[in-house]
Amino acid sequence: MAVPRFKTSKARTRRRQSINMKLSSPTLIECSTCGNHVLLHRVCPKCGFYRGKQIIVPESKV
Numbered sequence: 001m002a003v004p005r006f007k008t009s010k011a012r013t014r015r016r017q018s019i020n021m022k023l024s025s026p027t028l029i030e031c032s033t034c035g036n037h038v039l040l041h042r043v044c045p046k047c048g049f050y051r052g053k054q055i056i057v058p059e060s061k062v
C-alpha cells in the first residue's frame with residue numbers, strides 16, 4: 001500500500017480545502033402569502049405559512 005512520504009501541513013490542507021469553501025448567500029424567495037423575503041423551504045416567520053398552509057402562529061399575532 002502506498003504511504004505518503006510527507007505529512008500534509010495544515011497550510012497545505014487548508015489551502016486545498018479553501019477551494020471548495022465558497023461562501024454563498026442563501027436563496028431567498030418571496031412569501032406567497034405576505035410577500036416577505038424568506039429562506040427557501042422554510043416557514044415564513046412573518047405570517048407562519050408554508051406551501052399555502054398555516055404551520056406556526058407568528059409571534060406578532062400572539
Ligand SMILES: [Zn+2]
Pocket residue numbers: 031032033034035036044045046047048049
Ligand atoms: Zn409570509
